[in-house]
Amino acid sequence: KKQFAVIGIGRFGESLISELVRLGxxxxxxxxxxxxxxxxxxxxxxxxxxxxxxxKVLKALDIVNFDAVVVAIGGDVEANILTSITLKEIGVKKIIAKAHNTMHGKVLEKMGINMVLYPERDMAIRLARNLVSTSIIEYIELSSDHGISERTAPLNFVGKSLEEKALRQRMDITILAVRSGSEIIVSPQADYRIKAGDIIVALGPVKQLEKLHEMD
Amino acid sequence: KKQFAVIGIGRFGESLISELVRLGxxxxxxxxxxxxxxxxxxxxxxxxxxxxxxxKVLKALDIVNFDAVVVAIGGDVEANILTSITLKEIGVKKIIAKAHNTMHGKVLEKMGINMVLYPERDMAIRLARNLVSTSIIEYIELSSDHGISERTAPLNFVGKSLEEKALRQRMDITILAVRSGSEIIVSPQADYRIKAGDIIVALGPVKQLEKLHEMD
Ligand SMILES: Nc1ncnc2c1ncn2[C@@H]1O[C@H](COP(=O)(O)OP(=O)(O)OP(=O)(O)O)[C@@H](O)[C@H]1O
Ligand SMILES: Nc1ncnc2c1ncn2[C@@H]1O[C@H](COP(=O)(O)OP(=O)(O)OP(=O)(O)O)[C@@H](O)[C@H]1O
Incomplete structure (x- = not known):
């Protein structure tokens, strides 16, 4: 069981707190x-x-002994920077800070903050890749009739579960794995819900994989 | 070559425009x-x-014929919703909207917007998983002495290139692949720069993989 501190309970901070607690x-x-x-x-x-x-407050909270401290203060860039500096000075080992913009992020990086996050830019880059590459990412030929292919999830799959899409019944396609963000889910369950940007690894007849490939 | 429209040039919109143009x-x-x-x-x-x-403006811009339209308006939730509704009414096929908060996102989803994005929540969830799982994700035993293991990049690797970390010389570890976001880079180049949340697939002696595993 790890101990974390999250400073700043905005949308990012609140989601982070909830997820860390959910993970135990x-x-x-x-x-x-x-x-x-x-x-x-x-x-x-x-x-x-x-x-x-x-x-004084940070020391009283024994924050230096936490596994990581996340600075999730947003609009007040000076408060974010000063908090990050103070955490470093009192000896916190793992500091992650959310940058409000590129300039702010550069300051934090120069200060030697372990990890600097850019949520808006990060999501924009992932969306851009999802929008342009409906092309097959990888293809393995099993035979002249069957293959395994990888592609970003078609838009109309997003938000639906695998059983709702019923790919095996309707298209003779087996989903071997789904890459979602930085994790890979091998043999996903029928109730797995597809997210934007997910990459689907599908096995099936070449003609059906081509159909899957043509969906946007 | 695809055609996109991005409405709202905040941090998300600006990064999206730059990346789509960069991708050609x-x-x-x-x-x-x-x-x-x-x-x-x-x-x-x-x-x-x-x-x-x-x-009238949207129609004059022929926006209905674009491959996708992204509503990247932020703080003005009503403008974001009204713009999304208008795009749907004039027949735009692929609409992606950034939600300012969960409530706003629910309205957009109920309106049938194809894809609703939550950048802050998304990044918070990815960070949470990176913070808690420094544990090995997958392990393949090649022999009693050698294996292949997957783990999230240690914090002190983030922002550094593979050649800077010199893993082959210093630890006899070969990086076979890096999963970064939704892409997988097989046999990454020496100048590949490790990003927060990247998953490293490493080959090497068991003892060295354990050392890699113990780094946080
Ligand atoms: N010095 C401080 N100490 C502790 N908390 C602070 C300090 N300064 C600001 N905060 C808090 O940080 C929180 C997040 O900041 P803000 O709402 O400006 O960011 P935001 O960029 O909109 O966040 P998000 O994008 O995560 O919603 C606020 O709840 C605010 O009260
Ligand atoms: N009706 C509208 N038509 C076109 N653009 C608009 C409209 N309303 C707002 N915008 C623009 O949307 C842009 C982004 O909005 P805003 O800066 O409030 O969002 P934000 O949530 O801070 O964005 P980000 O998180 O991406 O930085 C602004 O540049 C604003 O001028």
Missing amino acids: HEVLAIDTDENRVDDIASIATQAVQADAMDE | HEVLAIDTDENRVDDIASIATQAVQADAMDE
């Missing part, structure tokens, strides 16, 4: 805004109203 | 803000100052 780990949530602290109190292991730029 | 496609950028239109004019194929809620 302890999360300390910190925010200056009392309402946000109250809203997260039932989800986070501990929720504290505090100004994260205050070194 | 045509992009029409639309924003009400003259400064943002001017700033993107040298990158986008075409940049137009307009209110995207205005059906």
Whole structure:
């Protein structure tokens, strides 16, 4: 069981806290805004109203012993930077900070913050690749009639489960695996719900794979 | 060569326009803000100052014939929803909209928008998985002394190139492939720069793979 601190309970911070807790780990949530602290109190292991730029508070919370601290402060770029610097100075080993824009991100990188995140740019790049490459990414020929091919999930698959698409019955296609973000799900269950950007690894007759390939 | 329209030139919209152009496609950028239109004019194929809620403007731009239209308007949730509805009404086939929060996203999904994106939540979930699973994801035993293992890139690899890490010289480990986001790079070049969340597929002596596994 790991211990994390998330500073700033915006949309990113809130989703991060929820997911870390869901994965079975302890999360300390910190925010200056009392309402946000109250809203997260039932989800986070501990929720504290505090100004994260205050070194005394961070030390009192024993934050230096956490597995990682995430600076999820957004619009206030100076608060984000000052908090990140303070965490580094008191000896936090693993600091991840969300950058509000490219300039802010460069400052954080120059400061030696372990990981700097750009959610908007990241998603834009993934969407761009999804929009342009409906082409087959990889193809393995099993015989002149059968193959295995990889392609980004057609748009009309997104949000649907594999059983809803009934590919085996309707197209004689078997989904061997799905790459979703940075994970790979081998032999996905029938209730697996396809997400935007997922890459589907399909086995089937060449003609059916071509049909799959033509769907956008 | 595909044709895309991106409405709203915020951080997400701007990164999307740049990446689509970089990938060799045509992009029409639309924003009400003259400064943002001017700033993107040298990158986008075409940049137009307009209110995207205005059906007459959208029709005049022939937007219904584009391969996809992305609604990247942020804070003004009503403008985002109204623009998405208008695009659907005039017959645009592929509409992708960025949701400002979960409530907004639900409205868009109920409206039948093809793809609804949540950049902050998406990145938070990917970060959460990266933070908790430094454990080996997959392991193939080649012999009692050698194996192939997969793990998320250690934090201190992020941002560095493979040649900087010099894994073959220093640890006798060969990087067979890197999964980055939704793509897989087989036999990556020495100048490949490791990104946050990347999954490394490594071949080497069991003891060295264990050392790699213990790095956080
Ligand atoms: N010094 C500080 N200490 C602790 N929390 C802070 C501090 N400054 C700002 N915050 C909090 O950070 C949170 C996130 O900031 P903000 O809402 O500006 O970011 P955002 O970029 O819109 O976030 P997101 O994109 O994740 O929704 C806010 O709840 C805010 O109260
Ligand atoms: N009706 C409209 N027509 C065209 N553009 C619009 C309209 N309303 C807002 N925009 C533009 O959308 C752009 C993005 O919106 P905004 O900056 O509020 O979003 P954001 O959530 O901060 O974006 P990001 O997270 O991508 O940086 C702005 O440049 C704004 O001028």
